[in-house]
Amino acid sequence: MAQPATGSTRNVSEKEARQVAEAAREQDWRKPSFAKELFLGRFRLDLIHPHPVPADEDAKRGEEFLAKLRDFCETRVDNALIERDARIPDETINGLKELGALGMKIDTKYGGLGLTQVYYNKALALVGSANPAVGALLSAHQSIGVPQPLKLFGTEEQKEKFLPRCARTDISAFLLTEPDVGSDPARMATTAVPDGDDYVIDGVKLWTTNGVVADLLVVMARVPKSEGHKGGITTFVVEGSDPGVTVENRNAFMGLRGLENGVTRFHRVRVPAANRIGPEGAGLKIALTTLNTGRLSLPASCTGAGKWCLKIAREWGAAREQWGRPIAKHEAVGSKIAFIAATTFALEAVLDLSSQMADEDRNDIRIEAALAKLFASEMASLMADELVQIRGGRGYETAASLAARGERAVPAEQVLRDLRINRIFEGSTEIMHLATAREAVDAHLKVAGDLIDPEKALSDKARAGAKAGAFYARWLPKLVAGPGQVPGMYNQFHPKGHVDLAVHLRYVERTARKLARSTFYGMSRWQGRLETKQGFLGRIVDIGAELFAMSASCVRAELLRRDGEHGKQAYELADAFCRQSRIRVEELFGRLWTNTDDLDRKVVKGVLDGAYTWLEQGIVDQSGDGPWIADATPGPSEKENVRRPIR
Numbered sequence: 001m002a003q004p005a006t007g008s009t010r011n012v013s014e015k016e017a018r019q020v021a022e023a024a025r026e027q028d029w030r031k032p033s034f035a036k037e038l039f040l041g042r043f044r045l046d047l048i049h050p051h052p053v054p055a056d057e058d059a060k061r062g063e064e065f066l067a068k069l070r071d072f073c074e075t076r077v078d079n080a081l082i083e084r085d086a087r088i089p090d091e092t093i094n095g096l097k098e099l100g101a102l103g104m105k106i107d108t109k110y111g112g113l114g115l116t117q118v119y120y121n122k123a124l125a126l127v128g129s130a131n132p133a134v135g136a137l138l139s140a141h142q143s144i145g146v147p148q149p150l151k152l153f154g155t156e157e158q159k160e161k162f163l164p165r166c167a168r169t170d171i172s173a174f175l176l177t178e179p180d181v182g183s184d185p186a187r188m189a190t191t192a193v194p195d196g197d198d199y200v201i202d203g204v205k206l207w208t209t210n211g212v213v214a215d216l217l218v219v220m221a222r223v224p225k226s227e228g229h230k231g232g233i234t235t236f237v238v239e240g241s242d243p244g245v246t247v248e249n250r251n252a253f254m255g256l257r258g259l260e261n262g263v264t265r266f267h268r269v270r271v272p273a274a275n276r277i278g279p280e281g282a283g284l285k286i287a288l289t290t291l292n293t294g295r296l297s298l299p300a301s302c303t304g305a306g307k308w309c310l311k312i313a314r315e316w317g318a319a320r321e322q323w324g325r326p327i328a329k330h331e332a333v334g335s336k337i338a339f340i341a342a343t344t345f346a347l348e349a350v351l352d353l354s355s356q357m358a359d360e361d362r363n364d365i366r367i368e369a370a371l372a373k374l375f376a377s378e379m380a381s382l383m384a385d386e387l388v389q390i391r392g393g394r395g396y397e398t399a400a401s402l403a404a405r406g407e408r409a410v411p412a413e414q415v416l417r418d419l420r421i422n423r424i425f426e427g428s429t430e431i432m433h434l435a436t437a438r439e440a441v442d443a444h445l446k447v448a449g450d451l452i453d454p455e456k457a458l459s460d461k462a463r464a465g466a467k468a469g470a471f472y473a474r475w476l477p478k479l480v481a482g483p484g485q486v487p488g489m490y491n492q493f494h495p496k497g498h499v500d501l502a503v504h505l506r507y508v509e510r511t512a513r514k515l516a517r518s519t520f521y522g523m524s525r526w527q528g529r530l531e532t533k534q535g536f537l538g539r540i541v542d543i544g545a546e547l548f549a550m551s552a553s554c555v556r557a558e559l560l561r562r563d564g565e566h567g568k569q570a571y572e573l574a575d576a577f578c579r580q581s582r583i584r585v586e587e588l589f590g591r592l593w594t595n596t597d598d599l600d601r602k603v604v605k606g607v608l609d610g611a612y613t614w615l616e617q618g619i620v621d622q623s624g625d626g627p628w629i630a631d632a633t634p635g636p637s638e639k640e641n642v643r644r645p646i647r
Contacts, residue, residue, distance in 0.1 A: 031362065033365070035371055038512050038515075039519065039540075040443055043512045048357075052360055061115065065100075066123060077092060083131075083258070083400075090646050102170075105117075112147075121355050122300070124301060136259055137210060141172050146172035153282075154277055158277070162216060166216065173208050173217050176205070177206050178190060179206045180629045198272055199273065204634070208263070211261065212247050212250050216240060218238075219237075221234060234276060238271050245264065246639065247263070247642050248637055249639070298422050299372045299376035309384055310341055310344050316391060317337055333390055336386040340387065341573060345553060349549070354369060366439060367436060371436065376422070378423060381419050394410065396413055398411070398414070430534070433541045448468040482509055484507065486506075489502065499575045505554055518540065522592075542584075543589065546584055546588075550578045
């Protein structure tokens, strides 16, 4: 029988957990945000159109590296071998080091390639299509590992010490999650106790991507508050080979079989204070800021997978015949191919726009990056699932089995398995819904937060009421009418000889206002209980993600038309995506108010109370014995160190 969790995880109240998460947020909006404005009912097309493009020198350097990387992927990355052996060969990793791939995002002054976010993501899409585990290794190393937090928050001394190593020789990992701590960092149990000029770290970290092979670790630990120490969750750079650092297990997953992901224990690990990134207590803010652009690595891998799904669907759809014609010409299959093609175009549009906005640094992209991650991870999983369905039995069969009986080794089932983690990595879909919703309603909480807070005094509520009244008196009338109701608006998106995309932008403008009104209605109806209405908030965010993707698709199509690159076809794909997206949006709006959320809560209560255990009878539970969550009590390791330095 499963046992309850044990260990040293901190018990915290719901209120304390919220306070920790809120304190880690970036509180201010110093730069404009297209997505933030969208949730407020303001369609700021001027923030994304004309579509920003890389500088010529950046594009030249990026394209030159992509050519080298493509050759490497085609000749030295063996997907079948990695899938069979469940590890990336040392020679492959060493080849990436020689190519400079570890330093794609690191400035040239520290030995890196200095690629832009746009070309870094193009590189990840390319590598991920060759083998997703290799793409994950490079992404975890640079997007959330040592290079990114040092780039944003490190001292010059830290950059000079660590970045040259990360650019060419050393692999890094990011260690935040613990056996009983996921998206609720207030419960973090790993500690870093000050001791002279050092900190002594004790604790256990789970799901440490790259942790098995890492030379350098970014570790989040709680510093106790004491005299001279502010305390709080703090970020450290730790050597993977330091005494007391033990990789106790290499984890195995349903996909990404080559992923070097493990469980890492720290026992009295001494870390110099000079290795602390930022001040004490700034760890979560550093992590969240790092993820603002770090999350874009996942849409990159999803975009690469979408392109591959489209290629296989096209080739198989034409080659396979049933009832006298290719299966792609049967509507039931053709609609799936159309979905894959249109959605792949949208994924690349969202990725490139968000990446270029990150490079230009003119906009705050925290919501855009979150929406890109959320949208891409969900849609890519759907595309891979549709590809497996199109391939039929061959989609369910492994590539090795197909090859063994003389057919093309198409790893459709592997891609489906590999993509599944993206809905969990770096913030699950459910957490992304809540985090994005918090940002989307930030303007409302700033003016009306005290009004809906049950713990605030009547005097505070009175002041908040006056403030909110003034804000909504100005804001609400602007949600009644707008350019989306004016025929002929955005007509630059309806050039002669091309399908009409202006109609979709007018739809986005109208729908953004409707979305803002719906959010306001939700706040008025539930007030302080809105944060518990996770179904409602999730649908609000999903609508925003669709509107963002529609906008990005139209803007990208116009960019391609302007540059003479497949403009007419791009307009067709954007039109198809927008029409598919509009159907999803209307369904989501309907489910805002007509749903089974209340009933579902009652059923869940019954499940947890044991009212339906009779429904579980008649099966055999194949689960093994043991606790639901492993014991993470600090102390010396009792297991063999399975760390595997790359030779």
